[in-house]
Amino acid sequence: MTSDGRTDAETAYDRLAETYRTRETDPYCADLEFPATTELIPSVGGKRVLDAGCGHGRYAEWLLDGGADVVAVDASEEMVARARERVGDRAEVRRADLSRSLDFAADSFDGIVSGLALHYLEDWRTVFGEFARVLRPAGFLVVSVHHPLDDYLAFEPENYFETAEERMQWSADGEAVEVPFYRRPFAETLNPLLENGFALEEVVEPRPRPTFEEKKPESYEKRLRQPTFLCVRASLR
Template sequence: MKQNKYDELEFYEKYSRMPRSIGGLKAAGEWHAFRALLPELRDKRVLDLGCGFGWHCRYAREELARSVVGIDLSEKMLARAREDTNDSAIEYRRLAIEDIDFPAEEFDVVISSLALHYVERFDIVCRKVHHCLVSGGAFVLSVEHPIFTALAAQDWYYGPQGERLHWPVDDYQKEGLRQTHFLEHDVVKYHRTVATYVNALTESGFSISKLSEPQPTVELQAQIPEMRDETRRPMFLLIAAVRN
């Protein structure tokens, strides 16, 4: 199933008003940890799976990547990415992550930020990424943490005064489709355990170099108060892998 919620006008407009959509990478609670997992990008050929507004593509070029290809299924996201980009070394293509079919060893680094939990067959994507990476190439990805995706409600358990008491976890081992509610819209996500993410990568020929379950920085918590609760449970899972 290939979703394209971001081309639905109302959903896109609400997403565009989110802090991370306005402030970019600096407003993303996991960016400091994601950046720390990235390899040296100088003179590298980079592929961004689910590039959205192109923030990571432009960052790669700031780090002197030789070339960047960003793919996304949403034409609205790509239109803004192109509008905000003035760099001939960045190419944006409209393409579903599941449909990538690049030549062998086309890229040195593949990244994906908060897109792969929308993809049903993570294992197939891993094999395709392995194919298009050079030997020793890096695959760095972030997804919503399985503790966050286990229950379709994706919400806190509240007390009588509306206080956030705890984050419920249930059906963790029951992998598959979750009909969630995000920005007042029904959105399909796919829940996988941490083990499934790791095993899919290793069985596709990757070695895991690091896992990260980051918290927002103190500075970001001060700027965006609602992020303070993100220290109570992991919202993101980040994985850095290397092609064997």
């Protein structure tokens, strides 16, 4: 937590916001995570959908193009500003901290999409509890996160079973930016969801598309054999 009350992750993403949209063309997003996640999202025409952790608004834009009524939230003020620029008045975009109670009434949404956002939160029971509260009965939830196995292999922790903070190093205009996130065991990715009344519908460990190989051939074979992301669709029971 910084002196102005923001988390380290918020500060990092404020710094990354200016150039973050360029990451959408990175093969890990464009040819691996994004297509796998969007394939899990049911038809959204006429539905009210929350984009939870919207970043630059990539999923918000995709949902809008599919006919959804979208509300997009992010903890980073700079990311919120970029998402507003992207979608204009087509969606409501506001700042919200997913680690706290959401400022929405119960049964406000038909669906929730959260793309590569939840691994920045330590406590998933609170956030899934809030998702359950604001979803209407039988509402859908689609989430993509780091795969626990990939985090474990990358950081080689002494204890696989603990949920603990790790740090990635990214770059913003040539400056190194440390981005904190939480790795967790596989059980802790699914049990908080089940404990809050969700029923699993599909779990995907996506493999890279052929276009990934064209852009990043040095990583393609590894990512065919080792999972990178975990994508889940669930519904509220």
